[in-house]
Amino acid sequence: MTKIHFENQSYLLEPGESVLDCLIRQGVAVEYGCKSGGCQSCKMKVVAGTPTEQSQTGLDDSAREKNYFLPCICVPEQDMKVARPDAVSRDKLETEVLALDMLNHEVLRLRLQRPDNYDYFPGQFLNLYNPEGVGRAYSIASQAEESFLELHIRHVPNGKVSGWANTRLETGDRVIISSAAGDCFYVSGKPEQPLLMIGTGTGLAPLFGILRDALRQNHNGEIHLYHGSSVIEGLYMVDEMRAMADRVENFHYYPCVGQDSVPKGIFSVRENQKALADWSDLSGWRVYLCGHEEMVISTKEKTFLAGASLSDIYSDPFVSAA
Amino acid sequence: MSNSLFERLGGQDAVNAAVELFYRKVLADDRINRFFQGVDMDRQAAKQKAFLTMAFGGPNNYSGEDMRKGHAHLVEQGLDDSHFDAVVENLGSTLTELGIPDDLISEVVAICETTRDDVLCR
Numbered sequence: 001m002t003k004i005h006f007e008n009q010s011y012l013l014e015p016g017e018s019v020l021d022c023l024i025r026q027g028v029a030v031e032y033g034c035k036s037g038g039c040q041s042c043k044m045k046v047v048a049g050t051p052t053e054q055s056q057t058g059l060d061d062s063a064r065e066k067n068y069f070l071p072c073i074c075v076p077e078q079d080m081k082v083a084r085p086d087a088v089s090r091d092k093l094e095t096e097v098l099a100l101d102m103l104n105h106e107v108l109r110l111r112l113q114r115p116d117n118y119d120y121f122p123g124q125f126l127n128l129y130n131p132e133g134v135g136r137a138y139s140i141a142s143q144a145e146e147s148f149l150e151l152h153i154r155h156v157p158n159g160k161v162s163g164w165a166n167t168r169l170e171t172g173d174r175v176i177i178s179s180a181a182g183d184c185f186y187v188s189g190k191p192e193q194p195l196l197m198i199g200t201g202t203g204l205a206p207l208f209g210i211l212r213d214a215l216r217q218n219h220n221g222e223i224h225l226y227h228g229s230s231v232i233e234g235l236y237m238v239d240e241m242r243a244m245a246d247r248v249e250n251f252h253y254y255p256c257v258g259q260d261s262v263p264k265g266i267f268s269v270r271e272n273q274k275a276l277a278d279w280s281d282l283s284g285w286r287v288y289l290c291g292h293e294e295m296v297i298s299t300k301e302k303t304f305l306a307g308a309s310l311s312d313i314y315s316d317p318f319v320s321a322a
Numbered sequence: 323m324s325n326s327l328f329e330r331l332g333g334q335d336a337v338n339a340a341v342e343l344f345y346r347k348v349l350a351d352d353r354i355n356r357f358f359q360g361v362d363m364d365r366q367a368a369k370q371k372a373f374l375t376m377a378f379g380g381p382n383n384y385s386g387e388d389m390r391k392g393h394a395h396l397v398e399q400g401l402d403d404s405h406f407d408a409v410v411e412n413l414g415s416t417l418t419e420l421g422i423p424d425d426l427i428s429e430v431v432a433i434c435e436t437t438r439d440d441v442l443c444r
């Protein structure tokens with residue numbers, strides 16, 4: 001059987017069990033979030049042994065080089081000695097709430113002071129911690145040159161972090177965030193490539209960040225952004241996105257709602273259905289998918305079948321931690 | 323001496339060229355796509371590469387026992403000769419599309435055949 005050595009103890013893995021599940025089962029206090037390789041809050045370091053290839057997916061090259069891995073998706077076949085990441089204390093940064101505005105009845109736009117030397121790519125996410133130390137991932141909508149970090153936080157009923165952020169936070173409060181992570185962002189190098197962006201709900205946050213980053217880097221291929229919600233009230237920033245589409249020649253915006261009767265200018269169809277119907281051949285395209293987990297996963301398969309290469313599909317399923 | 327089949331097919335580049343075409347065909351094939359769904363796509367693509375490398379006669383560390391273990395859960399879900407044939411068929415049409423000559427395709431198919439009993443756990 002496979003053994004995990006951690007902080008002077010060893011633990012036996014059950015067949016098929018992940019390193020994280022094993023540590024949790026044995027009552028070890030470890031940090032974690034989505035338990036599915038998305039949020040990276042459980043990131044650890046391998047001190048002896050080799051991490052499985054899969055357990056390093058989504059980590060950036062530098063983290064890989066440092067032998068970081070994600071214990072939640074690591075089912076090793078050989079013994080490993082693992083440790084908490086060294087960066088963990090440095091990874092938590094205190095910052096200040098600059099502004100709170102509602103983008104619709106349930107989505108808060110939270111602007112935080114950007115800490116000094118805080119590096120990120122728009123579209124990556126950070127973990128925001130509530131006063132009890134519970135952390136959740138939120139995507140970054142602001143731009144590299146802006147002095148603030150912008151997050152769009154939907155109020156989930158009874159949500160530990162989103163509820164606190166939406167009802168308790170005030171301007172001037174101090175909050176704890178992590179450094180930025182994730183690989184759903186704009187990569188330069190192919191400015192003429194057509195971009196297809198599909199998001200539901202606050203999936204617009206990373207897309208808004210990525211879109212402006214692409215334009216800042218003079219992306220000149222056509223950019224099509226489909227933003228959807230099941231109900232009309234779930235959309236937000238519609239006027240702002242429309243104005244941008246009017247202003248920017250290669251940018252096209254499609255607000256979609258899965259309801260029958262919708263106001264003029266809104267499409268009465270699910271965002272992913274419309275996008276796939278509009279573009280049946282996606283070979284050569286780059287695709288960004290953000291938001292609702294099932295939408296992201298099923299659309300990833302459909303866009304791949306429509307011709308997009310897997311290495312051109314960037315996706316951020318908003319997996320819930322609870 | 324002639325080069326190995328793997329080299330004549332084009333080595334790792336051939337695997338890279340084939341993997342997405344093949345994976346797309348498999349996902350679109352209602353006879354077998356259920357076996358390939360529900361797994362993370364990037365992970366699944368990595369496994370397809372392992373499959374193609376092996377079928378192309380390339381370097382791999384898989385034993386017959388590994389093939390049994392790797393497919394046992396699929397045999398439990400009903401994997402049989404008809405599915406095996408469908409996979410080989412998709413592989414053949416992928417290679418044809420890539421312009422690989424028929425005699426090389428026959429060699430690939432022959433390698434696949436050597437794994438049939440292990441894959442089907444017989």
Ligand SMILES: Cc1cc2nc3c(=O)[nH]c(=O)nc-3n(C[C@H](O)[C@H](O)[C@H](O)COP(=O)(O)OP(=O)(O)OC[C@H]3O[C@@H](n4cnc5c(N)ncnc54)[C@H](O)[C@@H]3O)c2cc1C
Nearest residue numbers: 136137138139153154158159160161162202318319320322
């Ligand atoms: C990579 C990534 C990026 C993300 N980016 C964003 C973002 O930009 N904006 C944003 O608002 N969220 C985003 N999320 C989701 C976010 O991290 C939290 O999952 C969400 O805010 C709920 O956390 P909570 O602590 O408020 O609720 P919890 O206390 O975790 O959950 C409270 C209850 O609500 C349920 N629940 C949780 N999520 C949902 C949901 N979506 N719909 C219905 N019920 C739910 C839970 O099962 C539980 O019963 C992202 C997630 C990931 C993994």
Ligand code: HEM
Nearest residue numbers: 354357358361369372373376384392405406409434437441
């Ligand atoms: C033609 C002969 C075949 C060969 C040589 C072969 C080879 C392989 C290899 C090398 C792997 C990777 C194993 C690993 O590293 O985990 C694999 C995985 C897999 N194979 Fe095959 N395979 C064959 C036939 C089939 C058939 C007929 C099916 C189903 C229709 C199938 C379905 C799968 C699936 C679903 C996986 C991934 C399993 C998982 O998620 O762990 N294979 N195969």
